[in-house]
Amino acid sequence: MEKTIEDSILALSPNKQLLFGISCVIRMESFLESYLISTNKRCRFDAISQLTDKMLFNCTQELFNQIETRVSSDDIKLVEQIIPDTDEDGRNEAVLAQNAAIAQAYYLDFIKENDAKYIDYCAIKLVETADIIALSNKRMSNSDAFISQELAVQKQLLRVIHHMDSGFDLIELNKFKQKIMQLKVEC
Numbered sequence: 001m002e003k004t005i006e007d008s009i010l011a012l013s014p015n016k017q018l019l020f021g022i023s024c025v026i027r028m029e030s031f032l033e034s035y036l037i038s039t040n041k042r043c044r045f046d047a048i049s050q051l052t053d054k055m056l057f058n059c060t061q062e063l064f065n066q067i068e069t070r071v072s073s074d075d076i077k078l079v080e081q082i083i084p085d086t087d088e089d090g091r092n093e094a095v096l097a098q099n100a101a102i103a104q105a106y107y108l109d110f111i112k113e114n115d116a117k118y119i120d121y122c123a124i125k126l127v128e129t130a131d132i133i134a135l136s137n138k139r140m141s142n143s144d145a146f147i148s149q150e151l152a153v154q155k156q157l158l159r160v161i162h163h164m165d166s167g168f169d170l171i172e173l174n175k176f177k178q179k180i181m182q183l184k185v186e187c
Contacts, residue, residue: 005151006120008158015064016161017119019173021107022056023157023180024122028100028129030184035084035097044082048104051075055107057173061166071111079105092136099125099132123154126185133187153183 009017029052036045058067083101084094103125110118130150134143160179164172 003155005123005154005158006116008155008162009116009119009123012158012162013166014114014116015059015061016164017116018055018064018067018107018110019059019176020158020161021103021110021119021122022052022059023161023176024126024154025052025100025103025107026056026177026180027184028096028103028126030186031093031096031129032082032100035093036082038093041082044078047078048082048101051078052104055111056177057170059173060169068111071108076105076108079108092132095132096129099129126150126154129185133185137187150185157183 003011009020012020029049032048033045036042036048054070055067058064058070079101083105084098086094086098103122106118106121106125110116127147127150130146131143134146137146157180160176164176168176
């Protein structure tokens with residue numbers, strides 16, 4: 001029987017769980033960037049991107065024990081402020097950006113509460129994003145194939161993370177980030 005995404009997340013150490021949650025955000029962050037640029041808030045994306053990198057590069061065993069102290073109340077406020085209100089702006093661009101920002105809030109919740117459900121929520125936001133893209137793409141009659149492809153990518157990333165040496169360093173994290181960048185979700 002094949003493991004579910006949730007089971008695979010639970011099988012990881014907390015620093016690797018966070019690494020997966022951050023990878024979900026990185027794979028969606030281009031939607032947030034596009035939205036913030038279109039709403040003249042580009043500078044906020046730069047701060048969000050820096051926050052993502054800061055958390056990513058604190059996933060090493062050496063640094064992870066202190067990661068909670070590296071999240072400031074300003075970081076949390078910034079993420080809360082950039083979540084688009086889709087009641088005011090119902091465009092797909094806003095919904096996709098909202099998913100990315102909410103996933104970012106979820107991994108910050110994980111850092112505070114050390115509860116893997118928040119990392120699973122990051123994965124779910126990515127699946128929702130794939131569904132929205134597929135349904136808005138006039139060439140796709142349904143979203144099942146695109147969602148299956150997304151789930152396969154998530155499982156692949158979870159396997160890669162699972163097989164990473166527990167003592168991975170900043171160089172390995174940088175290589176991992178480059179791999180994630182190649183797997184960004186696109187419209």
